[in-house]
């Protein structure tokens with residue numbers, strides 16, 4: 001029997017809408033939802049079938065029987081596993097209070113369910129991965145607009161100029177966004193790319209600045225200076241909607257284009273020409289503020305400057321600029337019922353200090369890495385349990401050895417995952433979730449110019465003894481006495497409960513896989529944006545009241561990044577278009593496309609070290625060593641070496657990924673608490689490593 005099922009891809013965190021063709025209970029074809037993505041899908045999305053067929057994933061609940069990380073597991077039934085977890089939670093709750101449990105997830109459209117579980121349990125400590133991802137960009141955005149990172153969408157397809165600072169938008173991709181960039185280029189748009197190395201994105205760009213690592217802030221300051229000097233900004237918009245322009249102009253006075261070009265190692269004429277060009281193209285100019293600019297000590301300020309450059313372009317609520325994401329409310333439709341509306345947020349201080357010790361940070365998911373401190377010091381109170389849903393702290397956060405030391409103070413570690421994560425392998429219980437083709441999920445709202453409700457239906461039955469997350473959380477909540485937070489027992493009941501205020505029914509999703517809430521894109525009147533900016537003054541704040549009140553300067557004097565000592569390099573990293581972080585490394589198809597990572601090193605530097613293309617090299621941190629093949633190129637700054645994140649996995653049951661390539665996060669020793677105090681992001685690029693030819697026997701995969 002053939003059927004078409006509407007779903008959402010689960011191979012990375014973008015969750016592209018997909019159409020799945022199923023025949024006799026088997027997935028035959030996956031493509032992007034034709035109504036939204038015109039069929040496009042990326043390589044990872046196409047490899048969903050391989051994941052579904054792969055037996056190298058947890059096949060039933062597992063309880064640890066040996067020491068943590070020893071890999072001795074007892075396969076158990078769902079009832080036994082859930083009873084075990086509930087009993088442990090209950091014991092911790094009785095002894096230390098529910099706040100001793102931290103719930104973490106990977107963010108995204110369904111995090112509300114996990115948040116509701118956390119609050120229902122009585123713990124305020126809901127968190128996610130973001131201090132290793134977009135927190136600096138998010139907080140920078142809040143300081144300028146009072147709105148977070150997702151406070152705007154970018155109308156790239158209609159832009160005249162897109163500028164990306166280390167936002168490798170065609171490799172670290174979202175399908176819809178990559179398509180928009182290509183449309184913009186086809187329409188004759190300009191594209192400026194800034195990186196320490198050449199990339200898939202850089203080679204499509206119309207202008208490429210290869211900068212010295214860690215100098216983005218200098219470049220952005222130089223750009224602001226030159227924009228003001230050339231009067232290339234939107235005076236009317238600045239006058240109408242912003243505060244603090246004079247202070248900004250005064251601050252950037254010292255950072256002119258000549259200075260910036262020298263600091264970054266680029267040509268000043270190229271920089272000045274760039275500013276002249278955007279001056280003639282504004283307001284259809286978009287500075288991408290970065291997705292994961294949380295890498296250097298001043299990335300918060302670099303991102304803040306990129307937000308400011310957008311404002312100077314006057315690009316808000318215009319075609320080809322930044323637009324407010326429209327909500328169901330803008331279409332006259334009531335929003336979905338949320339799970340967290342069913343529970344009261346516990347009235348307790350968070351153990352990561354966010355909201356009381358760190359008042360300038362968004363209390364939402366807080367900052368995960370700060371819980372490790374609380375685990376060790378028991379300040380402000382003990383943390384004894386960690387439940388990670390769709391999150392692998394050992395690949396997400398640096399310095400795995402320090403994380404393990406902190407976690408050893410916990411009495412319960414649970415991984416709810418579709419794969420064996422590195423954290424899962426170390427934890428006490430693995431609760432295997434059905435992979436995305438084998439499960440349904442709650443309905444989600446996708447905001448945008450044309451908001452919609454969208455859902456994921458089950459395409460095929462689970463191959464193994466796994467369950468969807470909504471059922472896992474429901475069953476756990478039942479055991480812990482707050483099952484009423486999830487008042488449903490089937491997906492149909494869940495969807496009906498969510499949709500109840502909206503007036504829609506699940507049948508309305510049948511035709512296209514989603515419910516469009518409007519036919520035409522919605523734009524606000526650009527002359528009536530008052531009330532849209534959520535800063536204390538209601539204006540766009542170049543001088544941020546929120547920062548200043550918390551003793552953090554709105555403008556930080558520039559400090560040049562340290563040069564690595566002789567023989568050492570700054571370790572930088574990024575993504576491959578065919579892998580999603582670490583969890584696709586073992587995927588049979590994607591492993592074939594990219595079985596291991598390499599170390600990019602500048603050709604001239606490599607020659608001095610006697611390293612040739614393909615040689616094994618040791619990359620030495622403090623105590624950790626990674627061994628990897630060298631890739632020699634002229635297209636990387638000589639101060640940096642680069643690798644793709646996610647490799648060097650140590651789960652023996654993942655035969656393809658096991659010790660293939662090198663892990664960057666293990667080398668990032670000492671960075672777990674190196675947080676940008678202004679932005680909250682971890683400074684992941686502030687690590688110097690030594691590189692040398694490796695004596696390793698190439699036939700051996702692991703040195704035992």
Ligand SMILES: Nc1nc2c(c(=O)[nH]1)N[C@H]1C(S)=C(S)[C@@H](COP(=O)(O)OP(=O)(O)OC[C@H]3O[C@@H](n4cnc5c(=O)[nH]c(N)nc54)[C@H](O)[C@@H]3O)O[C@H]1N2
Nearest residue numbers: 132133390391392396416417418419421433581583645665
């Ligand atoms: N050194 C270094 N550190 C980094 C980065 C880097 O480049 N270098 N990148 C940073 C960034 S940008 C991010 S976003 C984080 C990402 O950090 P992680 O949280 O590690 O993100 P993922 O690898 O996407 O996925 C986490 C887990 O979710 C599981 N998973 C995947 N699909 C599902 C599913 O459908 N259900 C369930 N239950 N689980 C699922 C995966 O198997 C994986 O174990 O890492 C950050 N940390």
Ligand SMILES: Nc1nc2c(c(=O)[nH]1)N[C@H]1C(S)=C(S)[C@@H](COP(=O)(O)OP(=O)(O)OC[C@H]3O[C@@H](n4cnc5c(=O)[nH]c(N)nc54)[C@H](O)[C@@H]3O)O[C@H]1N2
Nearest residue numbers: 166167168172173194195213214292574575577579580581
């Ligand atoms: N295929 C694929 N796509 C993904 C993901 C994935 O895992 N796989 N993950 C998604 C996630 S969670 C995120 S956060 C985004 C991240 O998307 P991006 O923010 O685009 O992140 P990266 O791929 O890590 O690219 C970082 C780039 O920064 C460069 N860089 C290093 N130092 C500097 C510097 O000093 N200045 C500048 N200008 N550049 C520098 C690196 O060389 C690298 O090319 O990608 C998303 N998309």
Ligand code: SF4
Nearest residue numbers: 009012015016042045
């Ligand atoms: S970007 Fe690729 S892997 Fe990610 S959700 Fe979309 S199709 Fe899937």
Ligand SMILES: [Mo]
Nearest residue numbers: 132133134292
């Ligand atoms: Mo990320």
